[in-house]
Amino acid sequence: MSTTTFHRRANRSAATRLARRVALLGAVALVGVLTLAAPAAAEPGGVSGRGHVLVLPAAPAAAARSARLQAVTPTISPAARQVRHVAAGKPATCAGGNLCTFVWDPTTSSWKIFDLYACNRYTLSYWQGAGFYVNAQTGGPTVSFYNQSGGVVNSFTGTGTGTQNWDPVWSIRNCT
Numbered sequence: 001m002s003t004t005t006f007h008r009r010a011n012r013s014a015a016t017r018l019a020r021r022v023a024l025l026g027a028v029a030l031v032g033v034l035t036l037a038a039p040a041a042a043e044p045g046g047v048s049g050r051g052h053v054l055v056l057p058a059a060p061a062a063a064a065r066s067a068r069l070q071a072v073t074p075t076i077s078p079a080a081r082q083v084r085h086v087a088a089g090k091p092a093t094c095a096g097g098n099l100c101t102f103v104w105d106p107t108t109s110s111w112k113i114f115d116l117y118a119c120n121r122y123t124l125s126y127w128q129g130a131g132f133y134v135n136a137q138t139g140g141p142t143v144s145f146y147n148q149s150g151g152v153v154n155s156f157t158g159t160g161t162g163t164q165n166w167d168p169v170w171s172i173r174n175c176t
Contacts (some may be wrong), residue, residue: 056102056111058088072126073107081117085110094134099174103131103166117169119175121146127166134161141175 008029086092087110094100098115105112111131116122119141135143136159146152148170155176156162 036104053091053093055091056086056088071107073105074103074112074127075125076114076116077123078118078120079124080114080122082113082115084113085117086113087111094136096136097138098135098136100136101131101164101172102133103127104129111134116172116174121171121173123171124166124169129166130163131166134162135159137174144173144176145169146171146173162168 030140081098084092085105085108092100092102092111093161094112094113095115098117101116102109102111103114103116113165114122137143140157142155142157144152145164147168153168154162154164
């Protein structure tokens with residue numbers, strides 16, 4: 001059993017599962033806060049093309065409790081094109097050409113944003129609770145989120161935003 005698998009299993013106590021459910025419900029309620037604006041004038045870290053600007057929702061409802069239960073930052077492998085932290089209530093960009101994923105980071109009490117540009121299958125570690133994504137990729141690739149056994153949890157084509165419970169997602173392919 002890998003260290004990552006051991007840590008994932010060790011962290012799935014009943015209290016953690018309850019905190020995740022509460023966080024997911026909070027994120028679903030806050031999805032209206034996500035506002036998709038016109039193309040960004042400046043697209044830091046991106047390529048030319050349509051980008052997206054959105055205002056990040058408040059911290060998930062169970063963020064304080066979950067920070068006490070697990071204080072490990074979410075990571076991804078291989079490395080994302082860009083990784084950044086943005087406070088709740090602040091605007092964030094997703095530059096054209098990227099799939100941007102947003103997961104709450106209990107170690108910084110902010111949203112951790114991964115800009116996925118290179119076509120790849122990315123493995124997630126310590127992604128928990130409610131989050132969301134912005135697909136600003138060009139050319140219409142299909143994005144797929146996979147569970148531990150490789151089954152598809154979510155799949156979509158086209159640009160736009162969406163909410164996602166990261167608990168069952170173990171990997172992402174941004175270009176199937």
